[in-house]
Amino acid sequence: MSTSEIATVLAWHDALxxxxxxxxxxxxxxxxxIAGPAGAAQGLGALREWASTAALTLNPGRMFVHSGVVVVEEVPGPADAPGQVAAGAAAFRVVHDQVTAIFRHPDLASALAATDLTEQDVVS
Incomplete structure (x- = not known):
């Protein structure tokens, strides 16, 4: 487990x-x-546009990590928050303390399956 990768993903959520x-x-x-149910995009410009218009809060839940991949169970913010989304999970690729990819999945099981992570990779 890499504390650096986990810290990067937590800081990314805080900033968002x-x-x-x-x-x-x-x-x-x-x-x-950046990829999810609504499509895919690439680059800082796309991230800036998404983050500035999404108006959502995603609170990290359980985390799984192995070899630069971090899967995070995400719980949406308060029910009255704008941009409310359903609970789900995201898979992050972290290289040199930077997020290089984020893929949103409808649930934790599909995020784990897509990354080949298992319950053995849970952060305790």
Missing amino acids: NESDLDTLLALSSDDIE
Whole structure:
């Protein structure tokens, strides 16, 4: 387990939830890949646009990590929060303390299956 990878993903969530775009972009690689149910995009410009218009809060739950991949169970913010989304999970690729990819999944099981992580990779 890498404390650095976990810290990067937690800081990324904090920056997103606080609408701190400068920190969010600093924690992300120039060519970050972003994918989810609504489609895919690449680059800091796409991340900035998504983060500035999404108006959502995603609170990290259980985390799983192995070889630079971090899967996070995500719980949406308060029910009255704008941009409310369903609970789900995201798979992050972290390289040199920067998020290089984030893929949102509808649930934890599909995120774990897509990354070949298992319950043995849970952060305790």
